Amino acid sequence: MTHAVATIEEPGGKTSRERFARERFAQFLRIYTSLNTRIAYATDLGIPLEWVPGYQPPDPQRRRGRARRTEPTGLEWLNWCVRSGFGSFADVRVQHVEQWLEELADAGYRDATRARMLSAVSAFYRKYLLREGLAEHNPAALVDRSNQHLNRSAATPSTTAMWSFEACRALLHAAHLLAPGRRDGLRDRAMVEVLIGTGVRAEELVGVDLDGYQRPAPGGPAALRVHGKGGKDRRVALAAPVADAIEDYLAVRSTPAVPAVAGQVGNRVAQPLFVTRTGARVHVTHVQAVLRRLCATFAPAPDAPAPRARWLRDLLATEQAAVIAQHLGPLRETIHPHSARHSYATHAITRGAEPRQVQHDLGHAALSTTEGYLHDAEELAQSAAHELAPALHRGWLATRNG
Incomplete structure:
Protein backbone atom coordinates (compact mmCIF):
# COMPACT_ATOMS: atom_id res chain seq x y z
CA MET A 1 0.00 0.00 0.00
CA THR A 2 2.95 2.27 -0.48
CA HIS A 3 1.08 3.97 -3.33
CA ALA A 4 -1.10 5.83 -0.83
CA VAL A 5 1.61 6.37 1.76
CA ALA A 6 4.42 7.85 -0.29
CA THR A 7 2.34 10.82 -1.38
CA ILE A 8 2.28 12.33 2.12
CA GLU A 9 5.42 13.36 3.94
CA GLU A 10 5.54 12.54 7.63
CA PRO A 11 8.55 11.84 9.85
CA GLY A 12 8.84 8.47 11.50
CA GLY A 13 8.96 4.89 10.40
CA LYS A 14 6.86 3.13 7.80
CA THR A 15 4.14 2.21 10.31
CA SER A 16 3.85 5.81 11.47
CA ARG A 17 3.66 7.13 7.90
CA GLU A 18 1.03 4.58 6.92
CA ARG A 19 -1.12 5.41 9.97
CA PHE A 20 -0.81 9.13 9.19
CA ALA A 21 -1.76 8.61 5.54
CA ARG A 22 -4.71 6.42 6.44
CA GLU A 23 -6.07 9.07 8.81
CA ARG A 24 -5.63 11.80 6.19
CA PHE A 25 -7.47 9.90 3.47
CA ALA A 26 -10.21 8.91 5.90
CA GLN A 27 -10.72 12.59 6.76
CA PHE A 28 -11.20 13.39 3.07
CA LEU A 29 -13.58 10.50 2.40
CA ARG A 30 -15.75 11.36 5.42
CA ILE A 31 -16.75 14.52 3.58
CA TYR A 32 -19.10 12.24 1.64
CA THR A 33 -22.01 10.68 3.54
CA SER A 34 -22.69 7.89 1.04
CA LEU A 35 -20.48 4.81 1.34
CA ASN A 36 -20.85 4.22 -2.41
CA THR A 37 -19.50 7.71 -3.09
CA ARG A 38 -16.55 7.10 -0.77
CA ILE A 39 -15.74 3.85 -2.55
CA ALA A 40 -16.02 5.54 -5.95
CA TYR A 41 -13.55 8.29 -4.99
CA ALA A 42 -11.19 5.82 -3.33
CA THR A 43 -11.23 3.62 -6.44
CA ASP A 44 -10.45 6.49 -8.82
CA LEU A 45 -7.75 7.95 -6.58
CA GLY A 46 -6.12 4.64 -5.66
CA ILE A 47 -6.90 4.70 -1.93
CA PRO A 48 -7.02 1.13 -0.54
CA LEU A 49 -10.64 0.15 0.04
CA GLU A 50 -9.86 -1.10 3.54
CA TRP A 51 -9.02 2.52 4.37
CA VAL A 52 -12.51 3.69 3.40
CA PRO A 53 -14.60 4.54 6.49
CA GLY A 54 -17.51 2.13 6.74
CA TYR A 55 -16.25 -0.28 4.07
CA GLN A 56 -16.87 -4.00 4.58
CA PRO A 57 -15.14 -6.52 2.28
CA PRO A 58 -17.64 -8.53 0.20
CA ASP A 59 -18.40 -12.10 1.19
CA PRO A 60 -16.37 -14.31 -1.21
CA GLN A 61 -19.04 -17.00 -0.94
CA ARG A 62 -21.75 -14.77 -2.42
CA ARG A 63 -22.43 -14.68 -6.13
CA ARG A 64 -22.25 -11.12 -7.35
CA GLY A 65 -23.27 -9.34 -10.51
CA ARG A 66 -20.96 -7.17 -12.54
CA ALA A 67 -19.59 -4.48 -10.28
CA ARG A 68 -17.37 -1.51 -10.86
CA ARG A 69 -13.70 -2.43 -11.06
CA THR A 70 -11.97 -1.93 -7.72
CA GLU A 71 -8.68 -3.79 -8.28
CA PRO A 72 -5.73 -1.35 -8.68
CA THR A 73 -4.41 -1.01 -12.23
CA GLY A 74 -1.37 1.14 -11.44
CA LEU A 75 -2.83 4.14 -13.25
CA GLU A 76 -4.96 5.51 -10.42
CA TRP A 77 -3.85 8.99 -9.40
CA LEU A 78 -1.96 8.04 -6.25
CA ASN A 79 -0.29 5.03 -7.88
CA TRP A 80 0.78 7.18 -10.81
CA CYS A 81 2.19 9.87 -8.50
CA VAL A 82 4.31 7.33 -6.65
CA ARG A 83 5.55 5.77 -9.89
CA SER A 84 6.42 9.24 -11.19
CA GLY A 85 8.50 10.03 -8.11
CA PHE A 86 6.37 12.69 -6.43
CA GLY A 87 6.91 12.96 -2.67
CA SER A 88 4.30 15.64 -2.03
CA PHE A 89 0.99 16.76 -3.50
CA ALA A 90 2.36 20.30 -3.62
CA ASP A 91 4.95 19.24 -6.22
CA VAL A 92 2.32 18.34 -8.84
CA ARG A 93 1.76 20.77 -11.71
CA VAL A 94 -0.88 20.93 -14.41
CA GLN A 95 1.47 19.42 -17.01
CA HIS A 96 1.85 16.37 -14.78
CA VAL A 97 -1.91 15.93 -14.57
CA GLU A 98 -2.19 16.21 -18.36
CA GLN A 99 0.57 13.61 -18.76
CA TRP A 100 -1.40 11.29 -16.47
CA LEU A 101 -4.55 11.79 -18.54
CA GLU A 102 -2.65 10.99 -21.73
CA GLU A 103 -1.34 7.77 -20.21
CA LEU A 104 -4.89 6.83 -19.25
CA ALA A 105 -5.97 7.42 -22.84
CA ASP A 106 -3.09 5.32 -24.17
CA ALA A 107 -4.16 2.52 -21.80
CA GLY A 108 -7.64 2.50 -23.34
CA TYR A 109 -9.59 4.47 -20.74
CA ARG A 110 -12.69 6.10 -22.21
CA ASP A 111 -13.05 9.88 -22.20
CA ALA A 112 -15.97 9.68 -19.78
CA THR A 113 -13.88 7.58 -17.36
CA ARG A 114 -10.91 9.94 -17.60
CA ALA A 115 -13.21 12.91 -16.97
CA ARG A 116 -14.61 11.23 -13.87
CA MET A 117 -11.13 10.40 -12.54
CA LEU A 118 -9.97 13.96 -13.16
CA SER A 119 -12.98 15.23 -11.23
CA ALA A 120 -12.00 12.97 -8.31
CA VAL A 121 -8.49 14.44 -8.26
CA SER A 122 -9.88 17.98 -8.46
CA ALA A 123 -12.27 17.31 -5.57
CA PHE A 124 -9.40 15.87 -3.50
CA TYR A 125 -7.42 19.08 -3.93
CA ARG A 126 -10.36 21.47 -3.64
CA LYS A 127 -12.20 19.92 -0.71
CA TYR A 128 -9.26 18.68 1.33
CA LEU A 129 -5.67 19.42 0.36
CA LEU A 130 -6.11 23.17 -0.12
CA ARG A 131 -8.11 23.54 3.08
CA GLU A 132 -5.54 21.56 5.07
CA GLY A 133 -2.60 23.51 3.66
CA LEU A 134 -1.14 20.43 1.96
CA ALA A 135 -1.15 22.10 -1.46
CA GLU A 136 -1.11 25.70 -2.69
CA HIS A 137 -3.11 25.26 -5.87
CA ASN A 138 -5.34 22.76 -7.65
CA PRO A 139 -3.50 21.54 -10.76
CA ALA A 140 -6.52 19.48 -11.91
CA ALA A 141 -8.61 22.66 -12.20
CA LEU A 142 -6.12 24.09 -14.73
CA VAL A 143 -6.39 21.21 -17.20
CA ASP A 144 -7.63 22.15 -20.67
CA ARG A 145 -10.52 19.71 -20.80
CA SER A 146 -11.33 20.51 -24.41
CA ASN A 147 -7.81 19.63 -25.51
CA GLN A 148 -8.10 16.38 -23.55
CA HIS A 149 -11.49 15.63 -25.21
CA LEU A 150 -13.16 15.65 -21.79
CA ASN A 151 -15.74 18.35 -22.42
CA ARG A 152 -19.12 17.32 -23.77
CA SER A 153 -21.08 20.04 -25.50
CA ALA A 154 -24.67 20.70 -24.47
CA ALA A 155 -25.84 19.28 -27.81
CA THR A 156 -24.14 15.93 -27.18
CA PRO A 157 -26.51 13.32 -25.75
CA SER A 158 -25.75 11.79 -22.37
CA THR A 159 -23.69 8.61 -22.47
CA THR A 160 -26.31 6.99 -20.24
CA ALA A 161 -28.80 5.31 -22.55
CA MET A 162 -32.47 6.09 -22.12
CA TRP A 163 -35.01 3.30 -22.44
CA SER A 164 -37.88 3.88 -24.83
CA PRO A 256 -35.19 -15.33 9.64
CA ALA A 257 -35.24 -14.71 13.37
CA VAL A 258 -32.13 -12.88 14.56
CA PRO A 259 -30.82 -13.87 18.00
CA ALA A 260 -30.63 -11.14 20.61
CA VAL A 261 -27.25 -9.50 21.10
CA ALA A 262 -26.07 -8.51 24.54
CA GLY A 263 -26.51 -4.81 25.16
CA GLN A 264 -29.01 -4.38 22.32
CA VAL A 265 -32.19 -5.43 24.10
CA GLY A 266 -34.91 -2.93 23.35
CA ASN A 267 -33.06 -1.30 20.48
CA ARG A 268 -35.04 -1.45 17.27
CA VAL A 269 -32.86 -2.44 14.33
Missing part, protein backbone atom coordinates in the same frame (compact mmCIF):
# COMPACT_ATOMS: atom_id res chain seq x y z
CA PHE A 165 -41.39 3.93 -23.44
CA GLU A 166 -42.03 0.50 -25.00
CA ALA A 167 -38.78 -0.86 -23.54
CA CYS A 168 -39.89 0.26 -20.06
CA ARG A 169 -43.21 -1.49 -20.62
CA ALA A 170 -41.38 -4.61 -21.80
CA LEU A 171 -39.18 -4.72 -18.69
CA LEU A 172 -42.19 -4.40 -16.40
CA HIS A 173 -44.16 -7.00 -18.36
CA ALA A 174 -41.21 -9.40 -18.38
CA ALA A 175 -40.75 -9.11 -14.61
CA HIS A 176 -44.49 -9.70 -14.15
CA LEU A 177 -44.50 -12.84 -16.30
CA LEU A 178 -41.42 -14.36 -14.64
CA ALA A 179 -42.45 -13.61 -11.05
CA PRO A 180 -44.61 -16.73 -10.47
CA GLY A 181 -41.92 -19.13 -11.66
CA ARG A 182 -38.93 -17.72 -9.77
CA ARG A 183 -38.22 -18.22 -6.08
CA ASP A 184 -37.46 -14.51 -5.68
CA GLY A 185 -39.61 -13.47 -8.61
CA LEU A 186 -42.06 -11.34 -6.61
CA ARG A 187 -39.22 -9.50 -4.89
CA ASP A 188 -37.36 -8.85 -8.15
CA ARG A 189 -40.55 -7.73 -9.87
CA ALA A 190 -41.28 -5.27 -7.05
CA MET A 191 -37.75 -3.87 -7.35
CA VAL A 192 -38.13 -3.36 -11.11
CA GLU A 193 -41.51 -1.71 -10.56
CA VAL A 194 -40.05 0.78 -8.06
CA LEU A 195 -36.96 1.45 -10.19
CA ILE A 196 -38.93 2.29 -13.33
CA GLY A 197 -42.00 3.73 -11.63
CA THR A 198 -40.15 6.26 -9.46
CA GLY A 199 -36.72 6.83 -11.02
CA VAL A 200 -34.89 6.20 -7.74
CA ARG A 201 -31.21 5.34 -7.80
CA ALA A 202 -30.23 1.68 -7.44
CA GLU A 203 -28.47 2.52 -4.16
CA GLU A 204 -31.61 4.19 -2.89
CA LEU A 205 -33.74 1.23 -3.93
CA VAL A 206 -31.81 -1.38 -1.96
CA GLY A 207 -31.37 1.04 0.94
CA VAL A 208 -35.11 1.31 1.63
CA ASP A 209 -36.18 -0.03 5.03
CA LEU A 210 -39.34 -1.99 5.69
CA ASP A 211 -40.91 0.85 7.66
CA GLY A 212 -40.14 3.19 4.78
CA TYR A 213 -43.07 1.74 2.82
CA GLN A 214 -46.39 3.33 3.71
CA ARG A 215 -49.86 2.55 2.32
CA PRO A 216 -52.48 3.60 4.87
CA ALA A 217 -55.44 2.17 2.97
CA PRO A 218 -55.54 -0.96 0.77
CA GLY A 219 -55.56 0.05 -2.87
CA GLY A 220 -54.95 3.68 -1.92
CA PRO A 221 -51.99 6.03 -2.36
CA ALA A 222 -48.60 4.74 -1.22
CA ALA A 223 -45.19 6.25 -0.62
CA LEU A 224 -41.63 5.12 -0.10
CA ARG A 225 -39.03 6.87 2.03
CA VAL A 226 -35.59 6.70 0.41
CA HIS A 227 -32.19 7.81 1.65
CA GLY A 228 -30.65 9.91 -1.10
CA LYS A 229 -27.34 11.57 -1.82
CA GLY A 230 -25.93 13.87 0.81
CA GLY A 231 -27.71 11.96 3.55
CA LYS A 232 -31.06 13.51 2.63
CA ASP A 233 -34.26 11.52 2.97
CA ARG A 234 -37.24 12.08 0.71
CA ARG A 235 -40.55 10.39 0.04
CA VAL A 236 -41.46 9.21 -3.42
CA ALA A 237 -44.99 8.48 -4.57
CA LEU A 238 -45.96 4.98 -5.63
CA ALA A 239 -48.68 4.56 -8.22
CA ALA A 240 -51.17 1.72 -7.71
CA PRO A 241 -49.43 -0.88 -9.94
CA VAL A 242 -46.11 -0.30 -8.16
CA ALA A 243 -47.65 -0.48 -4.69
CA ASP A 244 -49.56 -3.63 -5.67
CA ALA A 245 -46.30 -5.31 -6.70
CA ILE A 246 -44.77 -4.46 -3.31
CA GLU A 247 -47.86 -5.82 -1.54
CA ASP A 248 -47.54 -9.11 -3.45
CA TYR A 249 -43.90 -9.34 -2.38
CA LEU A 250 -44.62 -8.48 1.25
CA ALA A 251 -47.15 -11.32 1.37
CA VAL A 252 -44.32 -13.83 0.89
CA ARG A 253 -41.41 -11.89 2.38
CA SER A 254 -39.93 -13.56 5.44
CA THR A 255 -36.95 -12.67 7.56
CA ALA A 270 -34.04 -1.24 10.92
CA GLN A 271 -35.16 -4.06 8.65
CA PRO A 272 -34.49 -3.79 4.91
CA LEU A 273 -37.49 -3.91 2.61
CA PHE A 274 -35.80 -6.06 -0.02
CA VAL A 275 -34.00 -9.04 1.48
CA THR A 276 -32.10 -12.10 0.34
CA ARG A 277 -33.07 -15.65 1.29
CA THR A 278 -30.99 -15.28 4.48
CA GLY A 279 -32.71 -12.04 5.48
CA ALA A 280 -29.80 -9.77 4.54
CA ARG A 281 -30.27 -6.57 2.57
CA VAL A 282 -30.11 -7.07 -1.20
CA HIS A 283 -26.82 -5.78 -2.63
CA VAL A 284 -26.88 -2.95 -5.14
CA THR A 285 -25.24 -5.12 -7.82
CA HIS A 286 -28.31 -7.36 -7.79
CA VAL A 287 -30.38 -4.58 -9.38
CA GLN A 288 -28.36 -4.68 -12.58
CA ALA A 289 -28.24 -8.47 -12.43
CA VAL A 290 -32.06 -8.58 -12.44
CA LEU A 291 -32.28 -6.26 -15.44
CA ARG A 292 -29.69 -8.28 -17.34
CA ARG A 293 -31.51 -11.52 -16.57
CA LEU A 294 -34.79 -10.13 -17.89
CA CYS A 295 -33.13 -9.18 -21.17
CA ALA A 296 -31.17 -12.42 -21.45
CA THR A 297 -34.26 -14.52 -20.72
CA PHE A 298 -36.57 -12.97 -23.31
CA ALA A 299 -33.89 -11.98 -25.83
CA PRO A 300 -31.08 -14.53 -25.33
CA ALA A 301 -27.80 -14.45 -27.20
CA PRO A 302 -27.66 -16.71 -30.29
CA ASP A 303 -25.42 -19.24 -28.55
CA ALA A 304 -27.39 -19.31 -25.29
CA PRO A 305 -28.71 -22.75 -24.28
CA ALA A 306 -32.47 -23.33 -24.27
CA PRO A 307 -34.15 -23.05 -20.86
CA ARG A 308 -34.65 -26.31 -19.02
CA ALA A 309 -37.93 -25.46 -17.35
CA ARG A 310 -40.99 -26.42 -19.39
CA TRP A 311 -43.06 -23.48 -18.14
CA LEU A 312 -40.37 -21.05 -19.28
CA ARG A 313 -40.06 -22.63 -22.73
CA ASP A 314 -43.84 -22.38 -23.13
CA LEU A 315 -43.81 -18.77 -22.00
CA LEU A 316 -41.07 -17.76 -24.41
CA ALA A 317 -43.01 -19.31 -27.28
CA THR A 318 -45.95 -16.94 -26.78
CA GLU A 319 -46.72 -13.87 -28.85
CA GLN A 320 -46.38 -11.51 -25.89
CA ALA A 321 -42.88 -12.87 -25.20
CA ALA A 322 -41.93 -12.15 -28.81
CA VAL A 323 -43.04 -8.52 -28.39
CA ILE A 324 -41.01 -8.21 -25.19
CA ALA A 325 -37.95 -9.69 -26.90
CA GLN A 326 -38.20 -7.13 -29.68
CA HIS A 327 -37.71 -4.29 -27.19
CA LEU A 328 -35.28 -5.95 -24.78
CA GLY A 329 -32.88 -7.37 -27.35
CA PRO A 330 -31.11 -4.04 -28.00
CA LEU A 331 -30.63 -3.54 -24.23
CA ARG A 332 -29.16 -6.94 -23.43
CA GLU A 333 -25.47 -5.97 -23.44
CA THR A 334 -25.66 -2.42 -22.12
CA ILE A 335 -28.61 -2.23 -19.72
CA HIS A 336 -27.87 -0.28 -16.51
CA PRO A 337 -30.12 0.77 -13.60
CA HIS A 338 -29.24 4.46 -13.96
CA SER A 339 -31.03 4.52 -17.29
CA ALA A 340 -34.27 4.21 -15.32
CA ARG A 341 -33.75 7.75 -13.96
CA HIS A 342 -33.20 9.22 -17.41
CA SER A 343 -36.20 7.31 -18.73
CA TYR A 344 -38.46 8.38 -15.87
CA ALA A 345 -37.59 12.04 -16.34
CA THR A 346 -37.97 12.00 -20.11
CA HIS A 347 -41.22 10.06 -20.28
CA ALA A 348 -42.80 11.94 -17.38
CA ILE A 349 -42.10 15.33 -18.97
CA THR A 350 -43.25 14.03 -22.34
CA ARG A 351 -46.56 13.13 -20.74
CA GLY A 352 -46.98 16.69 -19.42
CA ALA A 353 -45.37 16.60 -15.97
CA GLU A 354 -43.79 19.82 -14.74
CA PRO A 355 -39.96 19.68 -14.88
CA ARG A 356 -39.78 21.02 -11.33
CA GLN A 357 -42.01 18.19 -10.09
CA VAL A 358 -39.84 15.61 -11.81
CA GLN A 359 -36.81 17.24 -10.18
CA HIS A 360 -38.46 16.69 -6.82
CA ASP A 361 -39.33 13.09 -7.66
CA LEU A 362 -35.71 12.32 -8.50
CA GLY A 363 -34.29 14.13 -5.46
CA HIS A 364 -31.93 16.37 -7.38
CA ALA A 365 -29.85 18.71 -5.24
CA ALA A 366 -31.30 21.88 -6.70
CA LEU A 367 -34.54 21.37 -4.79
CA SER A 368 -34.26 22.95 -1.32
CA THR A 369 -34.71 20.69 1.66
CA THR A 370 -37.04 23.19 3.32
CA GLU A 371 -39.41 23.23 0.38
CA GLY A 372 -39.54 19.45 0.46
CA TYR A 373 -40.65 19.48 4.10
CA LEU A 374 -43.22 22.23 3.64
CA HIS A 375 -44.93 20.76 0.61
CA ASP A 376 -44.29 17.04 1.07
CA ALA A 377 -47.94 15.93 0.95
CA GLU A 378 -48.72 18.13 -2.04
CA GLU A 379 -45.63 16.97 -3.92
CA LEU A 380 -46.56 13.32 -3.38
CA ALA A 381 -50.07 13.91 -4.63
CA GLN A 382 -48.81 15.69 -7.73
CA SER A 383 -45.98 13.27 -8.48
CA ALA A 384 -45.51 12.33 -12.12
CA ALA A 385 -45.51 8.69 -11.01
CA HIS A 386 -49.31 8.72 -10.79
CA GLU A 387 -49.57 9.28 -14.54
CA LEU A 388 -46.48 7.53 -15.84
CA ALA A 389 -46.74 4.17 -14.03
CA PRO A 390 -50.37 3.44 -15.02
CA ALA A 391 -49.53 4.35 -18.61
CA LEU A 392 -46.65 1.86 -18.61
CA HIS A 393 -49.00 -0.90 -17.47
CA ARG A 394 -51.95 0.02 -19.63
CA GLY A 395 -53.21 -2.85 -21.74
CA TRP A 396 -51.59 -5.76 -19.89
CA LEU A 397 -52.08 -5.23 -16.16
CA ALA A 398 -55.29 -4.15 -14.46
CA THR A 399 -54.99 -2.15 -11.23
CA ARG A 400 -56.82 -3.34 -8.13
CA ASN A 401 -59.74 -1.65 -6.51
CA GLY A 402 -59.52 -0.79 -2.85
